[in-house]
Amino acid sequence: MLNTWTFMKRFARSPAAIGSIVPSSRFLVTKMLESVDWYQTNSIIELGAGTGVITEAIDAQRTVGSTFISFERDDDMRHALNARFPDIHTHHDAFLLHEVLAKQGLSSVDCIISGLPFANFDNSQRRTLFSDIHAALRPGGVFIAFQYTRLLQPYFLSVYGRYECKRVLINIPPALVYFCTKQ
Numbered sequence: 759m760l761n762t763w764t765f766m767k768r769f770a771r772s773p774a775a776i777g778s779i780v781p782s783s784r785f786l787v788t789k790m791l792e793s794v795d796w797y798q799t800n801s802i803i804e805l806g807a808g809t810g811v812i813t814e815a816i817d818a819q820r821t822v823g824s825t826f827i828s829f830e831r832d833d834d835m836r837h838a839l840n841a842r843f844p845d846i847h848t849h850h851d852a853f854l855l856h857e858v859l860a861k862q863g864l865s866s867v868d869c870i871i872s873g874l875p876f877a878n879f880d881n882s883q884r885r886t887l888f889s890d891i892h893a894a895l896r897p898g899g900v901f902i903a904f905q906y907t908r909l910l911q912p913y914f915l916s917v918y919g920r921y922e923c924k925r926v927l928i929n930i931p932p933a934l935v936y937f938c939t940k941q
């Protein structure tokens with residue numbers, strides 16, 4: 759299992775790719791997941807799983823028989839996730855979301871949870887991911903993402919029409935959690 763120290767070393771090596779110096783706090787993890795209706799959620803995607811702090815909470819709360827697919831680009835963190843959560847389908851790159859869902863035979867999913875460092879992607883990458891995420895959700899499906907700045911608000915607004923934003927102060931750094939529902 760990879761720990762906080764390993765995560766910090768990854769951040770020191772590639773700060774933009776990792777996006778935060780330490781894994782999310784339990785307060786942020788709780789805020790991310792507290793509004794999910796697990797009984798209406800049979801398919802869950804996690805983007806940017808890191809050391810698995812949110813993965814673990816999703817896995818503990820999701821219903822038996824639900825499908826859970828997680829993406830993490832760092833090879834060591836992804837291998838550690840594979841070893842720790844053998845029942846979860848784990849993939850390399852969030853930009854392959856569309857292909858992975860097609861291979862799994864999933865036309866849409868109920869819930870997408872993101873820890874991706876969107877602010878460190880370029881505009882074209884952001885547009886691609888926002889469009890892929892929206893396309894992957896079923897109508898009524900939810901997209902929940904944390905960010906450290908308000909930079910992405912125009913994207914949430916233009917793609918989903920509206921969003922809810924909650925602040926989590928006990929996290930390094932303090933975070934904003936965005937909740938969007940596909941109309």
Ligand SMILES: C[S@@+](CC[C@H](N)C(=O)[O-])C[C@H]1O[C@@H](n2cnc3c(N)ncnc32)[C@H](O)[C@@H]1O
Binds near residue numbers: 775812
């Ligand atoms: C801010 S960290 C969040 C980690 C974890 N979810 C948490 O809350 O502690 C962002 C994670 O996204 C991963 N990541 C960055 N770009 C990615 C991509 N294109 N596909 C999948 N994961 C990516 C990084 O390797 C890093 O582990």
